[in-house]
């Protein structure tokens with residue numbers, strides 16, 4: 001049934017009569033979600049803009065998704081937990097208008113020109129005036145619940161209400177399930193494979209013809225307009241169930257992998273930090289700590305990186321990155337700082353373990369060595385970050401810089417000692433060459449106390465890593481030997 005300008009009743013929106021075919025209201029009705037999405041994609045291709053700005057990186061995935069959407073296919077997002085499948089589904093929903101016009105009181109947000117439920121059909125045919133309302137963009141998550149019933153998934157009629165004397169088309173009688181609640185928006189079937197197979201069978205029709213029928217066949221079929229998306233973990237991954245072949249056949253499968261680069265890993269981690277949501281600002285974690293954190297997680301995913309990473313069976317997702325950033329920031333806050341120091345990873349790396357222990361699985365029989373594996377991940381991530389920092393320091397003035405550091409230290413054991421703490425800052429800041437190195441590393445002329453201390457710490461740590469005969473760390477102190485003993489840097 002289609003309502004046109006010629007056969008339409010009067011439409012009233014919040015007490016005022018409106019012309020829904022005027023340019024003011026036209027963008028908000030008469031189109032399916034797929035039509036809206038296709039329009040947006042074509043527009044963006046012309047303008048050359050990224051239509052999924054909320055998804056970091058993932059160029060390959062974005063291209064495939066755009067293509068599948070343009071062909072009007074339901075999409076199955078496949079990948080381990082925490083790689084952004086839900087984020088993608090929401091990013092797709094963001095291509096829909098922020099709000100749509102719907103028949104007021106309709107449980108499935110009927111389009112005033114294309115009603116689906118009986119109640120709206122009757123209203124639009126018989127009533128002289130039909131009230132409308134704005135409905136915000138629709139994104140409905142339909143969880144892969146093994147206990148899901150037809151009533152929950154598709155909906156049904158309330159026998160109780162009929163007994164009470166209501167008509168079959170009374171809105172109280174018809175109770176839509178989640179799949180119908182996604183009408184005119186995105187229906188996201190999260191862990192599709194976990195739905196009982198009978199429920200999966202019910203979805204064939206929905207995914208192919210956008211139509212649903214209950215087994216009882218009572219009041220349906222219903223032709224709805226939903227953009228269907230689904231997610232699944234790869235087969236043989238913990239806690240997943242297979243998706244039935246005929247259902248798989250009706251979807252385009254797109255794999256969502258881990259972030260490709262270190263920068264993307266960092267961006268995703270920082271963007272999703274609790275601190276960022278809480279304070280609404282960029283967390284003050286310096287670049288070197290961002291790299292250490294992201295490397296810890298990325299090494300754990302790379303079986304060929306080190307001998308010990310072969311023993312990791314299930315890789316940590318971006319949630320590990322996010323949580324590690326969260327815990328590191330929290331530890332710094334508890335220590336009375338905003339900027340983290342190396343000590344904030346914990347004396348025994350408790351912070352790293354907190355974020356990672358529950359998120360990786362190791363080979364059978366090695367569970368007691370998990371903590372050790374996490375410690376190695378941290379050591380390697382720190383070592384690599386320190387090597388890069390050491391390699392990036394300006395070489396021509398290094399001797400002068402090193403001597404300045406020594407002169408700022410205390411005398412002990414025939415060496416000069418710098419202990420990481422705010423007390424040492426005035427001495428360091430008094431030396432222009434040290435300021436120069438710190439500003440170089442921090443990438444700014446304005447370096448606050450905490451960032452200054454963190455930069456000095458990582459420079460000293462980098463020297464302890466790369467020139468261990470000259471610089472040695474003991475606890476929070478760095479012992480600096482005489483440069484002349486070292487022939488070349």
Ligand SMILES: [Zn+2]
Nearest residue numbers: 106110117120
């Ligand atoms: Zn309706």
